[in-house]
Amino acid sequence: MSFSIKKEGEIVVVDVEGQLIVGNRQELKQKVLDELERGEKKFLIDFAQTGYIDSSGLGVLVSLSKKIREQGGELRLANLNDDLKTLFELTKLDTLFQISDTRDRALSSF
Amino acid sequence: MSFSIKKEGEIVVVDVEGQLIVGNRQELKQKVLDELERGEKKFLIDFAQTGYIDSSGLGVLVSLSKKIREQGGELRLANLNDDLKTLFELTKLDTLFQISDTRDRALSSF
Amino acid sequence: MAASSQSDAGLRVSLEVEIPSDVAFIERVVDLVRHSCSELSFNSHQLALNVPVALSEALSNAILRGNLEDPAKRVLVRARVDDSRLVLEIADEGVRFDIDAKTRDATDPDNLEREDGRGLFLMRALMDHVERFDAGPVGTLGNVVRLTLARG
Amino acid sequence: MAASSQSDAGLRVSLEVEIPSDVAFIERVVDLVRHSCSELSFNSHQLALNVPVALSEALSNAILRGNLEDPAKRVLVRARVDDSRLVLEIADEGVRFDIDAKTRDATDPDNLEREDGRGLFLMRALMDHVERFDAGPVGTLGNVVRLTLARG
Numbered sequence: 001m002s003f004s005i006k007k008e009g010e011i012v013v014v015d016v017e018g019q020l021i022v023g024n025r026q027e028l029k030q031k032v033l034d035e036l037e038r039g040e041k042k043f044l045i046d047f048a049q050t051g052y053i054d055s056s057g058l059g060v061l062v063s064l065s066k067k068i069r070e071q072g073g074e075l076r077l078a079n080l081n082d083d084l085k086t087l088f089e090l091t092k093l094d095t096l097f098q099i100s101d102t103r104d105r106a107l108s109s110f
Numbered sequence: 111m112s113f114s115i116k117k118e119g120e121i122v123v124v125d126v127e128g129q130l131i132v133g134n135r136q137e138l139k140q141k142v143l144d145e146l147e148r149g150e151k152k153f154l155i156d157f158a159q160t161g162y163i164d165s166s167g168l169g170v171l172v173s174l175s176k177k178i179r180e181q182g183g184e185l186r187l188a189n190l191n192d193d194l195k196t197l198f199e200l201t202k203l204d205t206l207f208q209i210s211d212t213r214d215r216a217l218s219s220f
Numbered sequence: 221m222a223a224s225s226q227s228d229a230g231l232r233v234s235l236e237v238e239i240p241s242d243v244a245f246i247e248r249v250v251d252l253v254r255h256s257c258s259e260l261s262f263n264s265h266q267l268a269l270n271v272p273v274a275l276s277e278a279l280s281n282a283i284l285r286g287n288l289e290d291p292a293k294r295v296l297v298r299a300r301v302d303d304s305r306l307v308l309e310i311a312d313e314g315v316r317f318d319i320d321a322k323t324r325d326a327t328d329p330d331n332l333e334r335e336d337g338r339g340l341f342l343m344r345a346l347m348d349h350v351e352r353f354d355a356g357p358v359g360t361l362g363n364v365v366r367l368t369l370a371r372g
Numbered sequence: 373m374a375a376s377s378q379s380d381a382g383l384r385v386s387l388e389v390e391i392p393s394d395v396a397f398i399e400r401v402v403d404l405v406r407h408s409c410s411e412l413s414f415n416s417h418q419l420a421l422n423v424p425v426a427l428s429e430a431l432s433n434a435i436l437r438g439n440l441e442d443p444a445k446r447v448l449v450r451a452r453v454d455d456s457r458l459v460l461e462i463a464d465e466g467v468r469f470d471i472d473a474k475t476r477d478a479t480d481p482d483n484l485e486r487e488d489g490r491g492l493f494l495m496r497a498l499m500d501h502v503e504r505f506d507a508g509p510v511g512t513l514g515n516v517v518r519l520t521l522a523r524g
């Protein structure tokens with residue numbers, strides 16, 4: 001599992017490859033916080049290549065979303081497959097995040 | 111696992127997809143014997159897409175080779191990966207069969 | 221494959237995995253259990269969501285909350301799978317806990333923005349049954365969390 | 373994956389699979405055992421050749437020679453894998469046999485064109501140890517064949 005980060009215009013796009021779980025969520029958190037510190041404001045996390053997410057992975061997303069908002073920024077999510085959607089719905093986190101079906105839609109929604 | 115058969119010129123080419131083991135070797139045997147009965151003489155079995163072969167799979171190859179020879183035909187094998195080669199070497203069956211590295215070489219060797 | 225057109229009746233798999241108290245092992249345990257379930261034709265949602273997430277939660281609780289990452293303590297996972305269901309037992313060597321008292325409703329507006337506390341909630345949402353019992357007799361340490369899921 | 377960069381030390385898997393006396397189940401048992409070995413980083417040749425072929429041989433013997441495909445009889449496979457080796461035990465409910473007497477040299481010119489009789493030979497060629505013992509006390513039925521392979 002790994003996280004790759006790149007810029008699309010002024011949006012920081014993070015791809016989550018593999019699982020987002022207790023064993024690696026700190027790495028995601030740190031990478032995004034580093035960008036936030038550098039002054040970035042717009043973040044998109046793309047789950048097209050993600051397997052499963054556990055509660056600690058969800059927790060990191062919640063906490064990042066809060067920190068980004070505190071800096072006047074925005075976090076969006078894209079490409080949740082059906083199972084990941086179910087996970088967000090079960091926890092009502094689908095009401096907390098801006099979720100787009102595709103990366104393009106997410107990029108143009110900022 | 112499955113076996114697909116097609117003609118290349120006057121050569122009957124069989125692709126072994128998946129395993130060649132006790133559970134499916136009769137199917138391979140029957141398919142080849144059917145062609146032999148129809149008058150076909152030249153046979154190439156291609157293992158490019160094969161997983162593992164067990165002793166009963168090897169046994170079917172030995173028995174087909176005998177039956178084809180009895181009808182004045184020829185059987186050649188192609189595309190054994192390193193592990194399958196080892197299997198033929200361990201049992202000295204590499205001395206019994208005509209084995210080619212590639213399908214093209216096998217086809218042009220008839 | 222011939223295998224998938226074949227009935228599962230009569231196939232029974234039981235798996236025991238022992239790991240150190242280290243979250244780096246979670247993914248491999250999940251893979252092993254998931255693979256067993258896939259050989260028994262559990263459905264794709266169960267394989268991609270229910271089983272991996274619920275088991276990850278139970279494992280991280282056993283490692284982090286139960287064993288407190290003590291390298292001297294181990295986590296034992298037992299999985300039994302047949303053509304009707306999966307039964308998972310995750311055993312730690314930690315202090316006992318009250319699973320009902322510790323389960324929080326993650327969808328409660330007060331909890332929605334919390335970073336933690338969704339593990340037991342998700343296990344219950346994703347499995348048919350979640351039980352906790354003592355690993356040994358009175359006075360000893362250790363929790364066993366048992367998760368049951370009917371094949372869908 | 374983080375998992376593969378992680379040491380295997382301390383991971384121990386044990387798998388028990390029970391199947392009917394039907395060769396259609398062989399491939400799935402092989403898959404399960406192979407998957408356990410792959411989580412413990414056995415090398416690619418062991419995963420593609422030694423383990424699947426030796427186990428298939430032992431399973432077909434147990435099903436066809438031991439249990440004679442009797443639907444009332446079952447085959448039990450036990451696999452224990454850790455960071456040093458794989459130990460496989462394949463148990464049938466059939467009449468006892470003498471494994472040394474029954475092993476043929478497949479490379480003997482007299483045997484080269486035989487259709488059968490390469491199973492025990494291959495098990496011995498592909499595994500570090502092959503043993504047979506009685507499944508139960510004197511007077512009962514059942515063979516256990518134990519195959520051992522050091523992780524390469």
Ligand SMILES: Nc1ncnc2c1ncn2[C@@H]1O[C@H](COP(=O)(O)OP(=O)(O)O)[C@@H](O)[C@H]1O
Pocket residue numbers: 055277281282285286287312314315316317322323324336337338339340341363
């Ligand atoms: N195996 C365990 N051993 C001890 N305590 C546990 C165990 N599993 C869960 N708990 C307790 O239940 C609480 C809630 O667990 P959970 O819902 O998974 O959320 P989190 O682990 O994020 O706090 C934990 O904080 C812990 O106090």
Ligand SMILES: Nc1ncnc2c1ncn2[C@@H]1O[C@H](COP(=O)(O)OP(=O)(O)O)[C@@H](O)[C@H]1O
Pocket residue numbers: 165429433434437438439464466467468469474475476488489490491492493515
């Ligand atoms: N599990 C078993 N139960 C009874 N007999 C067995 C068993 N395994 C092997 N044998 C005996 O050993 C012989 C040789 O086995 P093997 O080398 O695998 O070749 P094959 O099965 O093709 O004959 C068998 O024919 C059978 O008589």
